Amino acid sequence: MPKIRNPLFVIALLALMLFGAMLLLVLKTGHAPQVDAWVHTAMAQWRMDALVPFVKMLTDMNSFTGAALFSIPVMAFFVWKRWYSDLAYFAAATLGATGLFIAVKLTVARMRPEASAIEIGGFSFPSGHTTMATAMAFALYFVLREKTGSKLLQQLLGCMALGWALLIGGSRLYLGVHWFTDVLGGFGLGLFWVSLLKLLWLEMKGQETTAG
Numbered sequence: 001m002p003k004i005r006n007p008l009f010v011i012a013l014l015a016l017m018l019f020g021a022m023l024l025l026v027l028k029t030g031h032a033p034q035v036d037a038w039v040h041t042a043m044a045q046w047r048m049d050a051l052v053p054f055v056k057m058l059t060d061m062n063s064f065t066g067a068a069l070f071s072i073p074v075m076a077f078f079v080w081k082r083w084y085s086d087l088a089y090f091a092a093a094t095l096g097a098t099g100l101f102i103a104v105k106l107t108v109a110r111m112r113p114e115a116s117a118i119e120i121g122g123f124s125f126p127s128g129h130t131t132m133a134t135a136m137a138f139a140l141y142f143v144l145r146e147k148t149g150s151k152l153l154q155q156l157l158g159c160m161a162l163g164w165a166l167l168i169g170g171s172r173l174y175l176g177v178h179w180f181t182d183v184l185g186g187f188g189l190g191l192f193w194v195s196l197l198k199l200l201w202l203e204m205k206g207q208e209t210t211a212g
Helices: 005-029 035-044 052-062 064-080 083-108 128-145 151-174 180-211
Strands: none
Touching: 005 083, 005 180, 035 151, 035 180, 052 064, 052 128, 052 151, 064 083, 064 128, 083 128, 083 180, 128 151, 128 180, 151 180
8 A cells, every 4th residue: 555655645635635626616516616707707808819829829739639749759758768667657647647537527517618719619627638738747757757866857847847737727727718627627637647646656666576
């Protein structure tokens, strides 16, 4: 069993609590809570037409196509470095996060906000872009963190992973295609999955080492 004091366990637990809280809020209210309406209105007021194409270009970097295009060189690099266990982890983190957010979307079936800057279909909760950005960024962080002994570099990588997740989540809010709780739920779901998976991955590697 994972140790309770393991930072990964704590991160996974807190992320699950965040996702669970957003899920319960959405299921309980059945409509946009007050904070969702406030953020959506504020973003609509701050939105500038000239910036919309650039923000759309940014957010598309974590669409299905963008995620696939990013994953290919990352996984090719892992193969080149012969980091086969890390390759399997990154692939599982990406594919697992995709399956999770799709399953939750179809189950909750929450409608998207109206009056968005771009036309988009599908359900709203959780934000798939935010889920994928969080899962992929932190999966890469967890892999690279083990490859360096520099605390400064580790902190920089962590800030970059968090920054990317927040940037993509913010872009979804700016375009008005998601509620605030969708983005928080996506962040929680992505971080929970990738942290839990890494924790289990380390446990399995530890068992293999002990058995060997």
